[in-house]
Amino acid sequence: MRIHDYRRGNMPVPELNQPLPASRRLLRDDVYDRILSAILEGTLKPGERLHDEELQQWLGVSRTPIRQALERIVEIGLIEMSPNRYTRVSLPDLNKLIGILEINVALWNLALEKTVTKLTDGQIYELNSYSKQIAEICEKTNSAEISDSAHKLTKLILKYTNFFIDVANNEVLDTTIKDMQPQLTYMLRATISILDPEVIKECFTSLNRDNQKRDANKSKEHLEKLYQVIKFELENSTAFH
Amino acid sequence: MPIPKQTLPPIDGNRKLLRDEAYEKILNAITDGKLSPGEKLHDETLQEWLGISRTPIRQAVARLVDLGVIEMSPNRYTRVALIDSKKFEEGVEVALVLIKRTVIDVVPNLDQADIEKYKKIVKKVKKICSEENADDEENLQATRQLTEFFNENSPNKRLVEVLNEIRAKFSIPKIISSHISNEYFLLAADQLLAGCENKNPQQVYEVIEKIYKTVVTQFLSSFDSHNKKF
Numbered sequence: 087m088r089i090h091d092y093r094r095g096n097m098p099v100p101e102l103n104q105p106l107p108a109s110r111r112l113l114r115d116d117v118y119d120r121i122l123s124a125i126l127e128g129t130l131k132p133g134e135r136l137h138d139e140e141l142q143q144w145l146g147v148s149r150t151p152i153r154q155a156l157e158r159i160v161e162i163g164l165i166e167m168s169p170n171r172y173t174r175v176s177l178p179d180l181n182k183l184i185g186i187l188e189i190n191v192a193l194w195n196l197a198l199e200k201t202v203t204k205l206t207d208g209q210i211y212e213l214n215s216y217s218k219q220i221a222e223i224c225e226k227t228n229s230a231e232i233s234d235s236a237h238k239l240t241k242l243i244l245k246y247t248n249f250f251i252d253v254a255n256n257e258v259l260d261t262t263i264k265d266m267q268p269q270l271t272y273m274l275r276a277t278i279s280i281l282d283p284e285v286i287k288e289c290f291t292s293l294n295r296d297n298q299k300r301d302a303n304k305s306k307e308h309l310e311k312l313y314q315v316i317k318f319e320l321e322n323s324t325a326f327h
Numbered sequence: 328m329p330i331p332k333q334t335l336p337p338i339d340g341n342r343k344l345l346r347d348e349a350y351e352k353i354l355n356a357i358t359d360g361k362l363s364p365g366e367k368l369h370d371e372t373l374q375e376w377l378g379i380s381r382t383p384i385r386q387a388v389a390r391l392v393d394l395g396v397i398e399m400s401p402n403r404y405t406r407v408a409l410i411d412s413k414k415f416e417e418g419v420e421v422a423l424v425l426i427k428r429t430v431i432d433v434v435p436n437l438d439q440a441d442i443e444k445y446k447k448i449v450k451k452v453k454k455i456c457s458e459e460n461a462d463d464e465e466n467l468q469a470t471r472q473l474t475e476f477f478n479e480n481s482p483n484k485r486l487v488e489v490l491n492e493i494r495a496k497f498s499i500p501k502i503i504s505s506h507i508s509n510e511y512f513l514l515a516a517d518q519l520l521a522g523c524e525n526k527n528p529q530q531v532y533e534v535i536e537k538i539y540k541t542v543v544t545q546f547l548s549s550f551d552s553h554n555k556k557f
Contacts, residue, residue, distance in 0.1 A: 157386070161390060169344065182485065185483045185484065185485040185486060186485060188428060188432075188483055188486060189425065189428075189483070189485060189486045189489055192424045192425055192427070192428040192486075193421065193424060193425075195424060196420065196421065196424045256417040256420060256421070257413075257414060257417055258414060258417040258418045258420075258421050258493065258496075259417065259420070259421050261395070262421055262489060262493065266489075
């Protein structure tokens with residue numbers, strides 16, 4: 087690409103061999119990804135205070151992109167900021183989790199309704215493999231150990247349920263779910279140890295059985311049951327009160 | 328260091344940020360249709376309207392761009408997003424499942440005082456809808472309250488937020504109010520009230536679902552004559 091003549095003044099401009107990519111990644115996007123995964127993986131624990139200087143040191147970038155990234159994480163609810171008081175990783179809030187779970191269940195229901203009757207054999211095969219992995223983790227862990235596999239189990243559960251969102255081919259549904267994903271992942275991981283692995287296994291096994299039969303109504307019923315069970319256990323747990 | 332005697336109220340640590348206020352105000356204006364799809368947004372006009380500086384406005388606009396309610400092309404325009412017909416249908420589908428959930432959460436738990444409150448809303452809607460030359464704006468506000476009531480009573484604030492964002496994104500309240508006749512609203516208002524009195528969420532949901540589905544059909548047919556974008 088040649089630069090226009092009027093720009094070729096005193097400053098020498100190198101000719102570009104390759105055009106810049108149309109949408110380049112900004113520094114703040116990288117910072118956002120780094121901080122977000124540190125929270126999701128549990129390196130930054132719930133309640134941890136975040137200090138500008140330490141973040142600058144860790145990430146090796148200036149204050150501005152860090153601030154911009156933090157603001158975006160505040161929007162998705164994983165960081166709490168009180169002006170001039172603190173910036174910290176949000177504490178998992180059971181009511182918030184139940185609220186988000188309810189939204190997701192409503193959206194997953196829509197996805198099930200649109201897809202279950204039309205699942206291909208290949209898709210059923212894929213679902214089976216997730217369901218088996220969920221069952222395996224649940225069998226191997228007793229309640230005391232579930233927090234060690236919490237991250238893996240949470241990811242698998244969301245992989246299973248979001249599978250239908252991908253197939254449903256509704257862009258609005260897709261973005262609505264994806265917007266809430268980090269917060270749901272974070273809070274589910276933090277609270278999943280409250281749940282009885284036996285119950286999770288049982289719920290997913292039945293849900294998967296209905297999906298194999300391509301029975302959308304039964305499948306929706308089981309998803310609702312799963313939600314009610316989780317809600318009941320969370321509401322009656324003393325762990326976070 | 329001399330410290331002034333405290334005469335001012337203590338600083339409110341939980342005060343709302345300016346950018347959050349700007350976000351809500353702009354989002355509301357889009358939901359109400361005061362800012363309609365395609366309308367260009369200029370920094371100066373927004374500053375004048377909201378009475379705040381550029382920075383919080385920019386932050387609010389950036390969030391609305393992420394949400395898809397505002398479209399931005401650098402150095403060309405910042406405008407309220409145009410509505411795409413396929414996405415509109417998808418948006419209504421998603422809005423309906425969220426409304427269904429809200430109604431299921433709210434209707435069975437309504438007490439007598441809530442129902443009295445709803446009666447008043449219905450009365451007001453019926454009065455405005457039967458006026459010969461009702462003001463469009465008044466009409467929109469009144470009919471919005473018919474469903475807003477359920478959102479206000481919902482225990483799940485996040486769900487209501489998500490629902491409102493989708494309704495704004497597709498100008499749903501505005502489109503409903505311009506596609507549904509006043510006679511229809513008169514009928515629907517009574518049916519909604521009956522559903523509340525019977526504490527029957529299914530009955531309430533079906534009335535709302537019918538309105539939304541009617542709007543989709545009508546809106547999409549008007550779409551075809553307007554090409555792909557509205």
